[in-house]
Amino acid sequence: MNNRLLALSVAAVAVSFTTAYGAGTYSSGAGAAVARATVSPAPEVTPTEETPTGTASPETSPTATASESASPVGPGCAALPTSGPGSPAELANEPVGTALSHVPTLSTLATAAQKAGVVQTLNSAEDITVFAPSNDAFNKIPKNQLDKILADRQALSTILAYHVVKGRKTPTDLEKGSFTTLQGGTITTSRSGQTFKVNDATVVCGGLRTRNATVYIIDTVLKPTAGTASPTSSPTSSPTSSPTSSPTSSPTPS
Template sequence: MMAKPFGAGCSAVPADGKGSFSGMATDPVATAASNNPVLSTLVTAVGEAGLGETLNSAKDITVFAPSNDAFKAVPKATMDAAMKDPKGLLTKVLTNHVVEGRLTPDKLAGDHKTLGGGTITVSGSGESFKVGEANVICGNVQTANATVYIIDGVLLPK
């Protein structure tokens, strides 16, 4: 059996319904995220970039999903620039949060090549991980095609 989701931020995930852990497990990742109120800003950005179908049809990926609060912490000028360039800058930012393969917590630490062509470094172990400077606040969330780690920061590409 798969390990359960972990982290202090998991308490913000609905207890039941489509946005709950059990509800998310039956849907592909973009659809699952759209049902989770913690990820509404991410879902809006994915929609603007036209990446929903790409994420939903991907096989076995890991998504480091910034929470709504993570997006609020990004400087307004940076967010505005990304949203004005959905097929360029926004897509580059969003694909910097996705890696191939479903990473379990025991395989999470290390360097991972992103779908955007960059590399992200995950450090930590057990139930305490950092992705670059961002903390995993709710990890090991399962969807039909992805493992999701909700993080408290946006991973801006270099």
């Protein structure tokens, strides 16, 4: 009888440790050590419980999230090359003045920047936002007027300076914003649903990042408002030395 009672007691102790394993109460403390030493299933169960904890971090990596949030958005982004020159990955490693020349839909703007002599000054600027008129935007201007603008370095510099503001602006910044441009005038931005407006222009591809700037491709060339760029804010030398009346006396986009 005594032997049977002893056998039942040992069996009861074994069952209690097994139950504790299943309930997860072995995870720390002396009880866990005893359970691992006493119950044979321990080597099989312990890795199952502990291993996922060490492997969960790659699935929640903040790097992947940041990369996704930095991707350009908008219907016009589909026209960007998916790889090589002009692709978002390549543009991110280039200064903005150089990057503009590699985006197929911005070839007219790239030519304008060269004619105005501002490519290197754009490349050397730090943390700016460029509202970049697409080729279609320039095509809205009558050809004879556009030719005059492209031939007038002073007017061209003033117009381009009006498309640049300090700081890298995010889509959130553009939801309801008012910004002083490097030309000295002001632009206003707004959002309606998924559409962003810059004055009267619509953003067709936004948040395109280069090494030193964030670019928003727009469908209309902006008309400069009255303003005088200061030497400390303008990346170009031409607008800073020109009189305020320059945009008025020179051709401007219609």
